[in-house]
Amino acid sequence: MKLAGNVGEFSPVHIDGTVQPFAYDRYTDIGLKFENISLPIFNPYSGQFAGYNIAKGKLTTDLHYTIEARRLNAQHKVRIDQLEWGDATATKGEATLPVKFATSLLKDADGVISLDIPVTGTLDDPRFRVGPIIWQVVKNLITKAVTAPFRALGNLFKGAEEAQFVDFAPGTATLDPAAAERLAALGKSLAPKPDLRLEVPVGTDPELDGKALAAQRFDRELAAATAEVLGGRKKKDPPPPLPAFDSLEPERKIEILSALYSKLAAAPPAIPEPPEPAEELSRKEAKAREQQASLDWLEAECRKRAAAEPSELDRLAQERGQAIQRAVLVDTGLDPARVFLARNGKVAPGEANVRFELSVQ
Numbered sequence: 001m002k003l004a005g006n007v008g009e010f011s012p013v014h015i016d017g018t019v020q021p022f023a024y025d026r027y028t029d030i031g032l033k034f035e036n037i038s039l040p041i042f043n044p045y046s047g048q049f050a051g052y053n054i055a056k057g058k059l060t061t062d063l064h065y066t067i068e069a070r071r072l073n074a075q076h077k078v079r080i081d082q083l084e085w086g087d088a089t090a091t092k093g094e095a096t097l098p099v100k101f102a103t104s105l106l107k108d109a110d111g112v113i114s115l116d117i118p119v120t121g122t123l124d125d126p127r128f129r130v131g132p133i134i135w136q137v138v139k140n141l142i143t144k145a146v147t148a149p150f151r152a153l154g155n156l157f158k159g160a161e162e163a164q165f166v167d168f169a170p171g172t173a174t175l176d177p178a179a180a181e182r183l184a185a186l187g188k189s190l191a192p193k194p195d196l197r198l199e200v201p202v203g204t205d206p207e208l209d210g211k212a213l214a215a216q217r218f219d220r221e222l223a224a225a226t227a228e229v230l231g232g233r234k235k236k237d238p239p240p241p242l243p244a245f246d247s248l249e250p251e252r253k254i255e256i257l258s259a260l261y262s263k264l265a266a267a268p269p270a271i272p273e274p275p276e277p278a279e280e281l282s283r284k285e286a287k288a289r290e291q292q293a294s295l296d297w298l299e300a301e302c303r304k305r306a307a308a309e310p311s312e313l314d315r316l317a318q319e320r321g322q323a324i325q326r327a328v329l330v331d332t333g334l335d336p337a338r339v340f341l342a343r344n345g346k347v348a349p350g351e352a353n354v355r356f357e358l359s360v361q
Contacts, residue, residue: 001017001018001019002015002016003015007037007041008038011038013033013034013035014032014033015030015031015032016031017029017030024067025069025070025123026069027067027068028067029065029066031062031063031065032063032064033060034061035060036058036059036060037058037059037060037061038057039054039056039057039059039080039083040055040056040057042054042059046089047089047090049135050085051099052085052086052087053085053088054084054086055084055085055086056083056084057080057081057082057083057084058081059078059079059080060079061079067123070122070124071120071122071123072119072121072123072130073120074118074119074120074130075116075117075118076115076116076117076118076119076134077114077115077116078113078115078117079112079114079115080113081112081113083107083111083113085099085100085103097139097143098146099142100195101146101196101361102146103195104193104195105145105146105149105153105193105360106145106152107193108155108156117134117137119133119134119137121133149196150163150358150360153186153360156189157188157189158185159181159182159185160185160189162182163182163183163186163358164358165357165358166179166183166355167354167355167356168320168353168354168356169353169354170205170209171208171209171211171212171215171216172212172316173319173320173322173323174323175324183327183328184328184330184331184332186198186328186358187329187332187333187334188332188333190334190338191333191334192333194335194338196360196361197339197360197361198334198338198339198340198359198361199340199342199358199361200325200340200342200345200358201321201341201345201346201347201358202320202321202343203320203321203345204317204320204354207349209354210308213308213312213313214303214306214307214308215303217306217307217312218303218306221260221263221302221306222245222256222257222260222302223245225256225263226242226245226256229252229255229259230256250288250291250295251291253295254294254295254298257295257298257299258271258298260298261301261302264302269298271294274289274290274294277290320356321341324356324358342359345357345359
């Protein structure tokens, strides 16, 4: 058989193949090609299956069916070009899926959705029906796209799935170069998809970030106390560079840490008396141990009082969200109005980092 015709004036249809008309189940081999079909003609059905009228789009299909000894092998290659949904329909029938969202995810960079749906089975199975199987495959594709949107974006740029997660070192808001590159690619891929929105978490992990910020604050306070104690003894202008704290003599370290304690605790330190030294220790060794005990106590007490302030955690949370926001917006073409910072976003601690999970909606 060889048939040719048109749907309307500009949509050719070709049906070619071989069939045994009185024993089709013994042998059939047919190919069907439909090209440039205007999708709005399917509006009587789109409401039932999608819940919306079709405003725009073209359909091209390449279908191939073979039957040998009652066993069917069917290939369905479908190309949907520039599909756009219109108004919701009054009757939705089986429509339960977010087709607009899925359509935006499944389109490639040229606005095309390409589907390849193979179906195999035997005509002896009374439950075997090609139509329901195809519809189930399509529903599965839509469900997978909606539940794993970053995986669906994988046909647009390499690393799409990794772009969903952004890791920060505790206490920092700096993106590593690889993450920044993935986020820029994500922004470019979302730019031509106006129906999609990106949600960026804003947050910290109180434990990991709290410890890191406390260590940073202690280092800042210690540097300031070192400059105040040592710099105050200098009369020259400008003063020479100050030595590192770790290079100082124990007496000077105790002086600096005592000053830092007084600042943080608003009271002078009450350094505990050290235990009696062992008799076999020399006076020099005993003094060194006494000084080290004082240093250990002072440092521990200063670190305890140099805890991270809630305002520091809040500032870090904002800086991280803004760092991600800049990476997906700068020079990507993505509309800033489509990127949202969310306080209730997913932020979780890892083994050594704080992980942010982005969301496409």
